[in-house]
Amino acid sequence: MNDIIKHLEEDRDRALAQLVEFLSIPSISAEPAHAEDVNRCAHYLAELLKADGFQTSVEQTGGHPAVVAKRIESDTLPTLLLYGHYDVQPAKMADGWKTEPFAPVVIDGKIHARGATDDKGQLFCHIMAARAHLKARGKLPVNLVMLIEGEEESGSDNLDSFIDANMELLSADAVIISDTAQYGGGQPALTYGLRGLCYLEVGITGPNRDLHSGSFGGAVQNPANALTKILGQLVDDSGRVNIPGFYADVIPLEQWERDEWAALGHDAEGLARELGVETLFGETGYTTLERMWARPTLDINGLYSGYSGKGAKTVLPAKAGAKLSCRLVSGQDPDKIATLIEARLKNLLPPGLTMEVVRLHGAKPVLLPTDGIYVESAKEALETAWGKAPVMIREGGSIPVVETFANKLGAPVVLMGFGRPDDRAHGPDEKMHLEDIFMGAEAVARFLELVAIVDGKRK
């Protein structure tokens, strides 16, 4: 590998200059005014990968285009699918940025720009790694297909249909994604679990119009009173979701997971300070990390009823509503949970009111393999690059595409993140440490070599 590492190091300045160009394009997928920038960014990326030796195309999806880059070395080599995204979250100085979000600058060894870590910077680790292999040896150790979409930050609305229409192109032995993070700076991690989601809206209707609370107060069920009484019973004082059957399918945490996470020395007091709360709170019997990563929740995401302007309006509201969602963990099915929640809500409804429940969104939880050649190779690559063994962690959020790939391609998915949890993805002053970019590139370069298995043997 020394030849490849040497090329990686020699390429640093040029790669960084290109990353600055890449980050300068405001490819904000959610803002129609930036549609042309998104398109320009796709073409910039395709040209860059073409120059490196990939067969590239900018694919129309119905929304913003996806960039596909492909290099097939040999039928006998395994094929890797890299998924990433070149679009970014909105950003403007008024949000509190200290530097222009689309004028990247390096300060104290960190590159500051929207997309620095999510996901342009992490994506660049893969580009640098592939380039080093190609420069040093004229070829890749595996076949590599890159699918880099332009709508991740605006809902990936066209991704599923694009994948469905391109199953042959995308079929791979494994999928690798670098859109997560290290556990903390200097502590590399592989993410093997993501929570799912079951998101509902509940609306309660009482009288056929808003009533005067003086004239009618005491005569009818108040839908806002009823809503609070119903929702207030869904989570008990110990933080446990109080819905019959809710925990029935939960795959319990294994002892090794609890041990490994406990050894991370998570600073709960520091988190409480950072969030500005006197104390954290959650299901009794689990640590904060366990609760955030591997236990299901029920959170109210929105409440609305009656009058919420300034001052007093004596209305007895005709309607009250809430958005609520459960984060789900492995074993739980979003549709089944939605049915349980709906049954519980309706069961708690008193007479004199009607209720409507709408299912807004669902995502299956994901538990990826924690062993096998791809995971083992990723561990080894990270350990060599960082000088420290990675930890196996989960994440509390959902990345729907992971479930899509795991399900549709039936291939192992490796979530190898190089950024840090405090890199401020989606926030002002997003950044990525240059050392993380370089170590990430090295890790990918080593990973490609390690997974180049032919006939059960490393090449």
Next chain:
Amino acid sequence: MNDIIKHLEEDRDRALAQLVEFLSIPSISAEPAHAEDVNRCAHYLAELLKADGFQTSVEQTGGHPAVVAKRIESDTLPTLLLYGHYDVQPAKMADGWKTEPFAPVVIDGKIHARGATDDKGQLFCHIMAARAHLKARGKLPVNLVMLIEGEEESGSDNLDSFIDANMELLSADAVIISDTAQYGGGQPALTYGLRGLCYLEVGITGPNRDLHSGSFGGAVQNPANALTKILGQLVDDSGRVNIPGFYADVIPLEQWERDEWAALGHDAEGLARELGVETLFGETGYTTLERMWARPTLDINGLYSGYSGKGAKTVLPAKAGAKLSCRLVSGQDPDKIATLIEARLKNLLPPGLTMEVVRLHGAKPVLLPTDGIYVESAKEALETAWGKAPVMIREGGSIPVVETFANKLGAPVVLMGFGRPDDRAHGPDEKMHLEDIFMGAEAVARFLELVAIVDGKRK
């Protein structure tokens, strides 16, 4: 009285024509664009009363003017204070009116216009009654002071200070107000009780910013979850307010009240149908009328937290809030109740959250005398005019000025309403039956005669 009744009948057409003019002026006090109309209406009214023989003035209040009309006949006669208002609620065709709200028309014996019953039409009964006395006999049987304000529908912001500044002018032996209603068409009523109000806003804050419900769900108290849990405990399943001490000062309903109201044959099923609910609901052990008129309540008037737009946003909100208010009954003090509610709310707050409670509005409940010369005279006057004895009722809402008069003037207040509950005050197609206007005028004319007591004897 025959001479006076004859004059009343002869004056009908002219009075009705004047009422149409009065109703044609869009004196909408809440809408700045109508400020000149409000002013014009005050002057119209002052001129009309001057022509009838009153000493009138349009008094500046800091807001819309008040009309004061005065006729002192003799030091030996009792002095009555009539309170009413010439301003009206907003109204436009787009709200669902069948006829132009400020182009009064008589259809099927009812005059349709904004203000028809609230309060221009009811006020006109007094004008017609006084005029009949003056035409028939050249004088009134009592001294009469009218205070007709122009801000009742926009909060009476300047009324208290105007009263304070004019205590001598307004001092009276009794106050009469016609801004309530009959119990139902054909069943006259005197209203002797009004509920009070204690209106609060509660805000709960958790983390210092909205969090991603995936990354942080399970780590912290969700303020929306906590708000529902807290508010959901404030009223029990039997409709009783679950706040320690809440009922301690409540003056219980007397048996005569319960008997008299039961005899009214209130149609609870009809009310449920009209409100579009399957069943009514309220505190166990009380009839619907008792609950609406004479039992305290706790209603949530507004809820707000997190995301309430279309679709799903996975936010764990930093804040959640509610507006809530209690209707209070005789014996209960708004400040004391606010203190009890606040203590209960704070007592239910779990660790990890902070709470702010703001007191937005309070009004004392009112229980007026149900006997004495003024009430007895009102009963007799109504019975003669309607051919049916009035019932003694209460109302669920608050009319703050009643408490102000009862308190500041120390005089009995008679609430004698001539409209009907279904006259659609504040709604589209507001109306008043002409027969109610004429019977109301007759009742007032008789009332003036009946209360003209000198040296303990009717004149």
